[in-house]
Amino acid sequence: MIVVDARGLRCPLPVIRLASLARDANPGDEVLVRWTDPAAEHDIPAWARMRGHTVLETRLPQPASGEAGPDALADEPSGATLVRLGPG
Template structure:
């Protein structure tokens, strides 16, 4: 892993699109890769951690900032 973080801007998209974009991006990357997801959908606060648990990825960070949520996910 080279420390690069891929970013997905899913602000303005509603469930399930933020998680679907996250899943697609992670599928293209190898174990240990990190993806930052930006989302405004309130359901993402529940959906992203649930997706990570179910798919075996690690939710490194989740925070709410200025009207959107920011997640850092590591490919499991």
């Protein structure tokens, strides 16, 4: 699985990052995009629809708890979207 770290990027950069990676990947590859911009939740599925890819799963950002793990990026909670690439 390929991981795209788009945390901290504002729209439309997460989708651009994902699209440029998808250009060089193979059909059937699975890509996990991690994001903090709330528009990515809606724009990644919209991009996938326009481009013939499939969204397998979307994980919404969890509200920050008191103790942030070592993975936490600043104080912005992040979400993730898993995409399976179609015959691009």
